[in-house]
Amino acid sequence: MRVSPAVLPLFLVAAVTAACSSAPDKGTAHRQRTATPSAPDLATKYAAGRSAPVADTYYPERGHPAVDVLHYDLALTWSPPKKELTGTATLAVRAAAGTDNVTLDFSKRLKIDGVTVDGRPATVKRQSDRLIIPAGKRMAEDATAEVAIRYHGRPKEARFDAIRPDSRRVGFAVHRDGSAVALQEPYGAFTWYPSNDQPSDKALYDVAITVPKGWAGVSSGTFQGKVAQGDSTVYRWHSGDPTASYLVTFVADRLTMVKQTGPHGLPITYWLRAKDRKKNLATMRQSPKIIAWLEKRLGPYPFPSAGAVIAGDSGMETQQMITLMSGLPPEVYAHEYAHQWFGDTVTPRTWQDVWLNEGFAEYFEILYFAEYDPRALPFEQVMTKIRRDQDGTLRHDYGPPGHYKKRAFASPNVYLSPAVMLDEMRKKVGDKKFYAMLRGWAQEHRSTNQDRDTFAAWVKQSTGKDLTPLINHWLDSKTTPAV
Structure with a gap:
């Protein structure tokens, strides 16, 4: 959960309170049921992304129970001078219930440049921050489709009615220097990519972020490397474990990467600006110790990589790559890494x-x-x-x-x-x-x-x-x- 040291009560002199499912497992039972999809390649390829979405009890206006996104492929380009995001989001979608439309959460601030369903152009309908895409024909339960959405625009945080001051805005934040960071809980992914923005629809992710030379693009998952393309660089990230939309981060800034090895050879990467190294790097390097301490109590770390990025003015347990404001102490890292077990995998x-x-x-x-x-x-x-x-x-x-x-x-x-x-x-x-x-x-x-x-x-x-x-x-x- 996002954290602001000024918000939560200090129960110790120096404590900073941070944020960021045997009984029969309903989600697991649903996920393991034999499916008869209309496109076996999608259902099989992204089987690990299968979920059992439900209407959220607190925020039913977000998310759509008939939609189960199996996989997001996000190809994003960030222009700091224009403060503009250009993207193509390709979604492998399963009908969790019979439906005529694929309905997604997507900010009305971002312009749609084109939509296809299984390669065929589709005319979409927008209702405020909802994107309604005709499936072409009724999708029976477990039928699948590939939906591709091209878009561009200047993203902005969304208002959230919250008592906590640092939670009154969610989603994609842009700073004066053109850097950007996206943190979203309980929702806000819709401010920068089309999504089923609710916790019960977890999916697999591949994210490519193109930024100007000298900048870095950081997301959740495991870093797959970078490729120079003229005056730009593409940073690629892969999440092979199901991830809720609120746990996906986006950071574009003048960041450098520092590598470290954690318990059992766990690859860890840290991302921070040069001016933040002195204040943060020593604490970041305590991550292997913190993860090992947690493993003794909770069992193996649940993902193939870990990391931390210094960005924004809060903190969040974004999956495999925690996002933290500058200057937070080790116990906050322990909090956000503990979330990898509690909140991220479960x-x-x-x-x-x-x-x-x-x-x-x-x-x-x-x-x-x-x-x-x-x-x-x-x-x-x-x-x-x-x-x-x-x-x-x-x-x-x-x-x-x-x-x-x-x-x-x-x-x-x-x-x-x-x-x-x-x-x-x-x-x-x-x-x-x-x-x-x-x-x-x-x-x-x-x-x-x-x-x-x-x-x-x-x-x-x-x-x-x-x-x-x-x-x-x-x-x-x-x-x-x-x-």
Whole structure:
């Protein structure tokens, strides 16, 4: 979740609170069902991108449950002088339900230059930030189509009705010098590429960013290399693991790359401007240590590469390439890397369960800070202080973490209160079962979407104790639950 040090409460003197699914897995069961697609090559080639989209409980105006994007191929060119984005988005789409149209989220600020469906030109309809593309003929459930959209324009962040000041704008931000960064949670991908902009539709990605010579284009996934083309350079990125639209980053700036090797030979790349090296590179180089620390508790890092890019004025757990503002401390890196397990590979089915992301990442941020910073209070004392001094106020101001007020998306209640809940669960089952439960949650549910019910069922299955009443009480109560 995006983080601004001025926003969240400081429960320790030096703490900076950061942001950025066994029970039967509904998403997995749907994904593994035998399909009879109309274009077997698309369905087979991008089978790992198959999802079970649902209407989001908090933001149903975004995303389209009948659409399952299997793969995005984004060929993007960024012009800093013009502050203009030119792109071709080629989407492999599956009909999650019978439909006559492929409906996508896409900013009305960007002009459509042409659309094809399976190679045939299509005339599209625009309704505000929705793009409605006739399929040509009705698509039965599981039918597939390749949709290509050419576009250009000057992208801009979208307004988001939020209490948090740093969340009132989402999506593609352009700076005076022509640099750009895109961060979007709970949505905002639609400000720079056509997307099914909801967490329940995860997809595979290939992104090529063309920028002027001397600039770099950074996205999520694994860096595939760069190719010079005259006065420009093309940077290529590949995400072979399903990725939610809110976890895709875009950064265009005068960046240099620094390489490092993490645990088990994990390739890590860091991207930052020359002026930011002194303030950030030493902390970035702690990434292998942080990832190894997390692996001891959560099992293997879930992706084939890792990295961090310094950009913007916030922070985000963008998949395989965390995006961070300059100057953040190591515990924030621990938070965003913890999200690779909680939020990225295991993603909430809807934004009702954002606590599945933030409570877990916050728990490990506090634990890391307690273990490695001499200024930190003992971990147990921090948990006591949050429960005693903050939890009740957070519930009053923002709502219970499982039913937060809509304008309070990503407020401290979905970070701190669920973190304390997790610690209460640990005390109930003991450290061994608790960490085995967390490892299993992340490892057994990789590349899926999950929710409260599947988590509670997993806890019961893996620990032998039914903690559903405790979980529901902590997530639903308007006052601090009694210990």
